[in-house]
Amino acid sequence: MAQATTSAAAPTAGARRWKPSQEQIVLIVTALLAIGFSLTLDGFATLGNFLALMRSVAILGILGIAMSVVVIGRGLDLSLVATMAVSSAFALQLIHHGWPWPGACAAGMAVAIGIGLVNGFIIAFVEVPALFTTLATGFLVFGLGRTFLLDGMIIYMPKGQEALEWIGQGRLFGVPAPVLVLALMALVVQVFLARMTLGRFVYAHGDNLETARLTGIAVRPLTMLEYAICAAIGCVAGLVMASSTASMNTQIVNSTLIFDVILVVVLGGVSLVGGRGGVLSVLAGTALIGTLLNGMTILDLDNNVQNIVKGGVLLAAIILDNRLHPRDEETARQGD
Amino acid sequence: MSNVILQVDNGSKVYAGVHALQDVGFDVRAGEIHALVGENGAGKSTLCKSIAGAIRLSSGTIKVDGQPVDFQRPGDALAAGVCMVYQETSLVPSMTVAQNLELGREKLITRLRPLNIKAQQQLQSLNFHVDPTALVATLGTAQRQMVEIARAAYHDARIIIFDEPTASLTPEEKLHFFHLLHDLKAKGLGIVFISHALEEALELADRITVLRDGRHVVTQDAGSLTREDLVRHMVGRDVQATHYGRREGARTDARREKVLVVENLTMGNIVKNMSFTLYAGEVVGIAGLIGSGRTESAKVVSGALKRNLIGGGTVRLRGRAVRYDVPKQAIDDGIVYITEDRKLNGFFETMTVDENIHLGHLATRRGYKWTVSGRERRTLAGALSEKLKVRSVSAHARIIELSGGNQQKVVVAKSLIQEPSVVFFDEPTRGVDVGAIPEIHQAIRRLADEGKAVVVISSYLPEVLAVSDRILVARQGRIVEEFSAADATEDRIMFAAIH
Numbered sequence: 037m038a039q040a041t042t043s044a045a046a047p048t049a050g051a052r053r054w055k056p057s058q059e060q061i062v063l064i065v066t067a068l069l070a071i072g073f074s075l076t077l078d079g080f081a082t083l084g085n086f087l088a089l090m091r092s093v094a095i096l097g098i099l100g101i102a103m104s105v106v107v108i109g110r111g112l113d114l115s116l117v118a119t120m121a122v123s124s125a126f127a128l129q130l131i132h133h134g135w136p137w138p139g140a141c142a143a144g145m146a147v148a149i150g151i152g153l154v155n156g157f158i159i160a161f162v163e164v165p166a167l168f169t170t171l172a173t174g175f176l177v178f179g180l181g182r183t184f185l186l187d188g189m190i191i192y193m194p195k196g197q198e199a200l201e202w203i204g205q206g207r208l209f210g211v212p213a214p215v216l217v218l219a220l221m222a223l224v225v226q227v228f229l230a231r232m233t234l235g236r237f238v239y240a241h242g243d244n245l246e247t248a249r250l251t252g253i254a255v256r257p258l259t260m261l262e263y264a265i266c267a268a269i270g271c272v273a274g275l276v277m278a279s280s281t282a283s284m285n286t287q288i289v290n291s292t293l294i295f296d297v298i299l300v301v302v303l304g305g306v307s308l309v310g311g312r313g314g315v316l317s318v319l320a321g322t323a324l325i326g327t328l329l330n331g332m333t334i335l336d337l338d339n340n341v342q343n344i345v346k347g348g349v350l351l352a353a354i355i356l357d358n359r360l361h362p363r364d365e366e367t368a369r370q371g372d
Numbered sequence: 373m374s375n376v377i378l379q380v381d382n383g384s385k386v387y388a389g390v391h392a393l394q395d396v397g398f399d400v401r402a403g404e405i406h407a408l409v410g411e412n413g414a415g416k417s418t419l420c421k422s423i424a425g426a427i428r429l430s431s432g433t434i435k436v437d438g439q440p441v442d443f444q445r446p447g448d449a450l451a452a453g454v455c456m457v458y459q460e461t462s463l464v465p466s467m468t469v470a471q472n473l474e475l476g477r478e479k480l481i482t483r484l485r486p487l488n489i490k491a492q493q494q495l496q497s498l499n500f501h502v503d504p505t506a507l508v509a510t511l512g513t514a515q516r517q518m519v520e521i522a523r524a525a526y527h528d529a530r531i532i533i534f535d536e537p538t539a540s541l542t543p544e545e546k547l548h549f550f551h552l553l554h555d556l557k558a559k560g561l562g563i564v565f566i567s568h569a570l571e572e573a574l575e576l577a578d579r580i581t582v583l584r585d586g587r588h589v590v591t592q593d594a595g596s597l598t599r600e601d602l603v604r605h606m607v608g609r610d611v612q613a614t615h616y617g618r619r620e621g622a623r624t625d626a627r628r629e630k631v632l633v634v635e636n637l638t639m640g641n642i643v644k645n646m647s648f649t650l651y652a653g654e655v656v657g658i659a660g661l662i663g664s665g666r667t668e669s670a671k672v673v674s675g676a677l678k679r680n681l682i683g684g685g686t687v688r689l690r691g692r693a694v695r696y697d698v699p700k701q702a703i704d705d706g707i708v709y710i711t712e713d714r715k716l717n718g719f720f721e722t723m724t725v726d727e728n729i730h731l732g733h734l735a736t737r738r739g740y741k742w743t744v745s746g747r748e749r750r751t752l753a754g755a756l757s758e759k760l761k762v763r764s765v766s767a768h769a770r771i772i773e774l775s776g777g778n779q780q781k782v783v784v785a786k787s788l789i790q791e792p793s794v795v796f797f798d799e800p801t802r803g804v805d806v807g808a809i810p811e812i813h814q815a816i817r818r819l820a821d822e823g824k825a826v827v828v829i830s831s832y833l834p835e836v837l838a839v840s841d842r843i844l845v846a847r848q849g850r851i852v853e854e855f856s857a858a859d860a861t862e863d864r865i866m867f868a869a870i871h
Binding site for chain 2: 231232233234235236237239240243244246247248249250251252253254256311312
């Protein structure tokens, strides 16, 4: 048949050979690192250290899962950390003002979802690129939150809130509660993305916006949903963080946390191009970062070296992403 | 007079196994105007771009002054004296006229005063009344074209290629442009111009070359050709040699219900007072040149584009006036548009064949479910793949691993699973392998037999003739002619489509 001569036939032959996905590469690297550390470092390969490792990156993982929902939809939420800090601090403050904790958490969650919907609205209906929208709303959320919602820079955890204290500090069968929250969030988002129609629409949206629109997917409300989900999970991460440190310091907005979040998302193979990767990719990325940080901490490397390693790993991940998902003109117009 | 300055021998260009150009010979002499005519996709632009160094020929040679050359990029061609003026101007709007003239030749430090003086001299020598210090963004289309020409002359071009130069000019501007071409010719330059307007070619050119389907048909002195000759050369295929048999027994009596009535549809400058009516059980072909507003009107009707809010005309679906903001609304009403560019907006490249088709189902109001069922996906997508004869390694194959024809079938399946009653096909067989073309045509016919209203927009006349019951011809944003399938011939359609 004439098909044999078309360019589309070429990848068919290539696909026969097993090509590792980015997720698999990251997991393999993580395993090699872990083996290396266990052989060379005392105290790495213990159950206690393993749990401490997971606990140390649990919040990062939750934020990564939140971020992955918008990144798969070819977006980005730079306001995620601000949303997390303001919404969870607001919940704590309502408890101080005498609200019961479920009501206060629901109110914090509502604030987060509201921010997400506004982000999504501006991106989808006003058609401002996600990068600029969320960069601006990040400042707005922090400023408005500090001015109108919060009494101070740091909101402390109210005394005697056992349920809230548990999610940051408790354990179940020896597993730290933040790790359990991460597992729960991973499960929920995995079910959403892989099993629910709206989740498949998110992938379609990230893969090709115009195709999704022409196919009849309501892309603009879908965008709002993506950012709302992202913000809501961000609020959960904030509550875990507040609980484990017994306070929410809103200064975290000025830290580099948002870049760490993007690091674990991109590292695992949730491509910034959109439509690729999933919850497992984020978990793989989080595992690698956790192992690296833990190993470096035990080695007692100073902060600068840690930054060099983190920066190098991010750069390597992005180069790998570019190699695996080239999206230059050549491929976009292939066969025209 | 007749010294050849540029010569192309056996020029071929292959895109993904398809010949865009095949063994084309072409030459330009000093001091002549050489017109290049042919249908959409005949290879005119491909030929010119390869001469100008924008693309490289797959095989064949290009000689300038008898010396073989191999242009790697437009800059090389420019250095050899070959310059192309594109349809969309390639000037930088935020720079001045003088800076644009100098573009690509700047020294490390540019002093504006001498540059402006030099530019002024150049513009005056060509009799152009353009201020060299004006920003290009403030100029009109005709003036921009002058700047482009001045730029070609400034770079000592000896061969200037114009791609549809008169398409966006007013009649007076055209006249001025023609004078200018004569001036350039008198200076001994070789001029190539691509045109759809046959009268212009006949009036202006010394020689005319006709291309068809990527092959050279004829090169003759313009004086010895008539408009009829040109049309015949442009469309005169050997019908036996194509894959498009004329359809037997096209039905005009089979018209049933009037499904969609479009009246005075207007969108910007592209669609102007477009009117047509679609009936159930009928395939309507819309022929016309690129830019005649066919695609845009289909997109407006199916919600992908919005028509003018005031004076945009009316669209009636079974008597009910409709106006769609997004494609979803049209799809829920049973109107689908199947894109002309499947790579750009036809399929989801990260997904498998089944997932692509199934998403079409999930995106409808009827087909939406909260959770995805793998079994439903296999059954529904499998049934449609089979119906449209999609051939892939497996249903789990990613769609980008398929050939162009099979990808197109998946795109069609993704729309047909939405159970539409009105289907717009835009260039349904562009970039499709030969074997798949009749299968796609059969699928189109079958839709009409099932009682759907079908529209096929195609720039390829044999295709229009092969599938249509009724043929509309679009020109400059409106329908100018209507033929029944029995009356239509390629010559008559082409005649109506060209102004």
